[in-house]
Amino acid sequence: xxxxxxxxxxxxYKYFYLLVAPMLVYFILFEYVxxxxxxxxxxxxxxxxxxxxxxxxxxxxxxxxxxxxDFWVAFRNTIxxxxxxxxxxxxxxxxxxxxxxxxxxxxMKKFYQVVYTFPHFLSxxxxxxxxxxxxxxxxxxxQLLELLGFEKVxxxxxxxxFRALIFGSSLWRDMGWGTIIxxxxxxxxNPALYxxxxxxxxxxxxxxxxxxxxxxxxxxxxLFILNVGAMMSSGGGGFDQIFNLYNPAVYEKADILDTYxxxxxxxxxxxxxxxxxxxxxxxxxxxxxxxxxxxxxKRLGQEGIF
Amino acid sequence: MKQRSxxxxxxxxxxxxxxxxxxxxxxxxxxxxxxxxxxxxxEQSFYLIPTSFDLSSYEMLLxxxxxxxxxxxxxxxxxxxxxxxxxxxxxxxxxxxxxxxxGRGVMMSGIIxxxxxxxxxxxxxxTIKNLHMINTYSAMILPVAVSTFFLIVMISxxxxxxxDLEESAKIDGANxxxxxxxxxxxxxxxxxxxxxxxxxxxxxxxxxxxxLFMTETxxxxxxxxxxxMLLDVTKMARDxxxxxxxxxxxxxxxxxxxxxxxxxxxxxxxxxxPFLQKHFAAGVTLGAVxx
Numbered sequence: 176x177x178x179x180x181x182x183x184x185x186x187x188y189k190y191f192y193l194l195v196a197p198m199l200v201y202f203i204l205f206e207y208v209x210x211x212x213x214x215x216x217x218x219x220x221x222x223x224x225x226x227x228x229x230x231x232x233x234x235x236x237x238x239x240x241x242x243x244x245d246f247w248v249a250f251r252n253t254i255x256x257x258x259x260x261x262x263x264x265x266x267x268x269x270x271x272x273x274x275x276x277x278x279x280x281x282x283m284k285k286f287y288q289v290v291y292t293f294p295h296f297l298s299x300x301x302x303x304x305x306x307x308x309x310x311x312x313x314x315x316x317x318q319l320l321e322l323l324g325f326e327k328v329x330x331x332x333x334x335x336x337f338r339a340l341i342f343g344s345s346l347w348r349d350m351g352w353g354t355i356i357x358x359x360x361x362x363x364x365n366p367a368l369y370x371x372x373x374x375x376x377x378x379x380x381x382x383x384x385x386x387x388x389x390x391x392x393x394x395x396x397x398l399f400i401l402n403v404g405a406m407m408s409s410g411g412g413g414f415d416q417i418f419n420l421y422n423p424a425v426y427e428k429a430d431i432l433d434t435y436x437x438x439x440x441x442x443x444x445x446x447x448x449x450x451x452x453x454x455x456x457x458x459x460x461x462x463x464x465x466x467x468x469x470x471x472x473k474r475l476g477q478e479g480i481f
Numbered sequence: 482m483k484q485r486s487x488x489x490x491x492x493x494x495x496x497x498x499x500x501x502x503x504x505x506x507x508x509x510x511x512x513x514x515x516x517x518x519x520x521x522x523x524e525q526s527f528y529l530i531p532t533s534f535d536l537s538s539y540e541m542l543l544x545x546x547x548x549x550x551x552x553x554x555x556x557x558x559x560x561x562x563x564x565x566x567x568x569x570x571x572x573x574x575x576x577x578x579x580x581x582x583x584g585r586g587v588m589m590s591g592i593i594x595x596x597x598x599x600x601x602x603x604x605x606x607x608t609i610k611n612l613h614m615i616n617t618y619s620a621m622i623l624p625v626a627v628s629t630f631f632l633i634v635m636i637s638x639x640x641x642x643x644x645d646l647e648e649s650a651k652i653d654g655a656n657x658x659x660x661x662x663x664x665x666x667x668x669x670x671x672x673x674x675x676x677x678x679x680x681x682x683x684x685x686x687x688x689x690x691x692x693l694f695m696t697e698t699x700x701x702x703x704x705x706x707x708x709x710m711l712l713d714v715t716k717m718a719r720d721x722x723x724x725x726x727x728x729x730x731x732x733x734x735x736x737x738x739x740x741x742x743x744x745x746x747x748x749x750x751x752x753x754x755p756f757l758q759k760h761f762a763a764g765v766t767l768g769a770v771x772x
Contacts, residue, residue, distance in 0.1 A: 185583050190657035191576035194564050198573030199588065201626045205608065206595040214605025226607060271500070275495050290501045290760050296750050296757060300708045304743040306506045307711060308514060308736065314514045315510050347504065379489055394533035415689065419708070436602050442694075447603050454601025463596045 177390040220447040229448075234395055236452040247452065248427060249435035256341060256413070256431060257406040263342040268353030269395055273387055275354060276361045277379065288358070291351025302348055303419035307331065310340075332424040341429065345416060355463075356398065357391055364390035397472050404468025407461040432457045508769035515539070515740035522736075538737035542745070547717075550699045552745075554618075555685060557703055559749075562622040562684035567677055569626045574635035575661045596629050609694055618695035621687055621702065628683070631676050638672045639665065676758035678753060685749055701745045710742045 186190070211226070218229040224439055240246045249367070278284040294302065310316050310330045317327045330336045368386050406424075414433040420427040436453050439445040466469065513531040520531035542548055561735070577585060597603075605624075614620040642665060650660050666673060688704035695701055698720070700708070710717050714735045 181583055184581070188579065188582045191579055191582050193574035194572040194658065194661065195588065197569045198576075198632075200628055201569060201623070202592055203607070204612070205624045205626075206537075206599065206607045207591075209600030209604035210598070211600075212607055213600050215604060215607075226604075230517055236633050239586075272495075274497060277490075278497065283494075287497050287501055288761070290504050292758065292761065294504065296682050296754065297747055298688055298704055300686075300688050300704045300711075301743055301747050304707060304711045304739060308511055308740055308743075309507045313736070315506075315527075315529075322527045347507075351504070362668060370720060379487075388771075433602075440603060447607070451601065451603040454603055458598055458601055466598050 187203070213451065213455055213458075214424065215451040216450075218448055220451075232448070236446075237456075238447045240449050240452055240456075245430070245435065249430045249432050250430060253407065253431040253433075256338065256417075256429075259342055260345065260413075261399075261402060261406070264345055264349075265399065267346055267350050269357055271350060272357035272361060273355040273383055273393070274296060275358060276384070276387060276459075287353060291354065293351070294348040295352035297348070299415040299419040300346075302344065302416075306340075306344060306420065307456065323439040327425055332422060334425045334428045337425040337428050340420070341413070341417065343421065346412065357394060358390040361387060393475070397475055400468045400472045400475070404451070404465040404472075407457060407464055484589045503557075511740045511743050514736055515744045517734075529619075537539075538734060538741040539745075540731060541738055542570040545547060547698055547701065547706060547720075548745075549590065551701050551703045552701060557618060557701040558621045558687065559617065559681055559684040562625070562687070563677060563681045565622055565626050566680040566684070567673070568627070570620055570628070570632050570635060570676070570680075571666065571673070572661070573627065574632050575639055575665060578636045578639035592629060592632070615694050616697050618698050618700075619661065621690050623686075624690055625683070628680070632678070633675065638669045642668055661769075671760075674699075678757055678760060682750060682757070684752065707742045707746045710739055714738050730763070 190349050215229070217227055217231055217233060219224075219232045219235075220226075221229045224230075275287060277283055278287065292409075297305075308314055312327060312329050317329070320327060326334075330340050364386065369382055372382050372386060414431070414437075417431055418428055418437070421434065432453060434455075436450050439453075440447065440450040486715070497698065515538055516531065516534050516536070517528065518533035518535035518537070521535075522528045525532070530728070549639070574581060577584065577589060600608075609615065609620055615622070646664055646668075647660050650664055651657075686704060686709060687702065690704050691700075691705045695705065715733070
C-alpha cells in the first residue's frame with residue numbers, strides 16, 4: 176500500500192516536521208492570513224462586523240479609487256520613479272566595480288569598498304536625519320552656497336529636484352553594496368586573459384572593454400532582469416526611503432502607491448476597503464513583473480530567485 | 482604583473498577618493514553638529530572645522546525619560562528578534578533541506594509564493610490587530626521572524642554538508658534535532674555568523690512595524706524615537722521633559738539634539754561594522770536578491 180509507505184516516511188521525518196512547524200506557523204499567520212483579508216478590496220469595511228462580516232460591494236472600491244486624482248498621481252510616480260531607478264541607479268555600481276578593479280593596491284581597494292558600503296547598513300530613518308542636516312535650509316550645502324554667494328536651495332521641499340534627490344540618496348546609500356556582486360563576478364575572470372592581452376599590447380581601456388565587461392555582462396543581464404522584476408515591490412519601490420524623505424510640498428512628484436496607501440489610511444483615515452483595493456492592484460502588477468522577470472532570468476540559464 | 486602608475490591611475494584614484502569623501506562627509510557633519518555649541522555654529526558662516534566641543538545636546542537628550550525606554554526597547558527587540566530569527570530560520574531551513582520529507586514541495590511553493598504576492602498593508606495591519614499584538618514587543622519581532630532570502634541561503638548551505646556525517650550520528654542513536662544543533666550548525670558556522678549579523682542589523686533598524694503598531698511612546702524603539710525627534714524636536718522635548726523643563730526649551734539647540742539622536746542610533750551599527758564587512762562575501766549571494 177502506497178499510503179502506508181507514506182505514513183512510515185512521515186514518521187521517519189517526524190523531527191523535521193517539528194523543526195519546520197514554527198516557520199510554517201509564521202508563514203500562515205503573517206503571510207496567508209493577510210491574503211484572506213484581501214477580500215476587503217471588494218467589501219465595504221465595517222469595524223464592528225470584521226473582515227468576514229462586512230458587506231460585498233463588487234468593484235465599487237476600484238471605481239472609487241480610479242476617480243481619484245491622488246491615486247493617479249501616485250500611480251504615475253511609482254512608474255516614473257521605478258524607471259528612473261533602472262536608468263540612473265542601476266548602472267552606477269557596475270561602473271564603480273570596474274573602476275575598483277583597476278585599483279592595484281588591494282588595501283586601497285578594500286578601503287574604498289568599506290567606505291562606500293557603510294551607509295547601506297543604516298535605516299532610512301537615520302539617513303533621512305543625515306540628509307536633512309546636510310541639505311536643509313541651514314544645512315551644510317546651503318552654508319556653502321551662501322558663502323559662495325549663491326542663493327539658498329532646499330532640495331527637500333523642491334518638487335523639481337526631489338526625484339533627483341531620491342535617486343542620489345539611494346546611490347549614496349547602496350552603491351557600495353551594489354558593487355559587491357560585480358566585484359565577485361570580476362574576481363571570477365581568469366587573470367591569464369589580462370596577461371595575454373597586455374602582452375598583445377592591449378591598453379587598459381581595451382582590457383576593460385574586451386575582458387572585464389564581457390566577464391560580467393551575464394551577471395549584469397540577470398541583475399537587470401531581477402531589478403525590473405522588483406521594480407514595484409516595496410523594497411525595490413523604496414517605501415522606506417520616500418516615506419522618510421518626503422513631505423507635503425513634494426507629494427505631487429514623490430508620492431508612490433505604498434506611501435499613498437499608508438497616508439490615506441493612517442493619516443487621512445480613508446476607508447480600509449479602498450486602500451486594500453489600491454494595495455491589491457499593486458500586488459497584482461508586482462506579481463506579474465516578478466514572475467515574468469524570473470522566467471526571463473531562467474531562460475538566460477541563471478537560477479533566478481526561485 | 483607590476484606596472485608603473487599612469488595618468489589613468491591618478492584619475493581613477495581621484496575619482497574614487499572623491500566618492501569616498503562624498504560617502505563620509507555627511508557623517509562627519511552629523512558628528513560635529515551633535516558636539517557643537519550653537520553659538521560657535523552661528524559665528525561661522527560655514528561650520529566645517531569643529532571649533533567647539535559641547536556635550537549639552539547629549540545631556541539634554543539623555544535627560545528625557547523616553548530615551549531610556551527607547552534604548553531598552555531596541556535592545557530587547559534586537560536581541561529577542563535575532564534569536565527568534567535564527568531559531569525559526571535555521572530549524573525550518575534544515576527541515577526544508579531534506580529532499581525526502583513528504584510535503585516539502587508544497588511547503589517550498591507556499592513559501593516562495595509569498596515572495597511574489599502579498600496581502601498589502603491593510604490586511605496585514607488588521608491581522609496584527611486581530612492577534613492583539615498592538616503595543617507588544619511581539620509585533621516588532623514575530624512578523625519579521627523569517628527572511629525568505631536568508632532561508633534560501635541557509636537551505637543551500639545545509640545541502641553542501643555531506644550526508645555521511647548525519648547518517649553516522651543517526652546510527653549512534655542521535656535524533657535529528659540533536660544532529661542539527663551539535664553537528665550540522667557547527668559545520669556552517671561562518672554562514673550562521675554572517676546571517677546572525679545581518680538579521681541583528683535589520684532588527685536594530687526596524688521602525689516600520691513599530692510605527693504601525695506601537696501607539697504608546699514608551700514602546701518606541703530608537704528608530705521611531707529618532708523619527709519623531711527629526712519630525713518635531715520641540716514637541717518631543719515638551720512631551721518628554723514635562724512642565725518643569727519647559728523653561729529650558731528656549732535653550733535647546735534643535736539641530737544638535739537631532740544629530741545627537743542620529744549618532745546614538747547609528748552607534749551600534751558602527752560598532753558591528755568591522756565584523757559585518759568581513760561577511761561582504763555573503764552579500765554576493767544576498768546582494769542579488771534585493772530585500
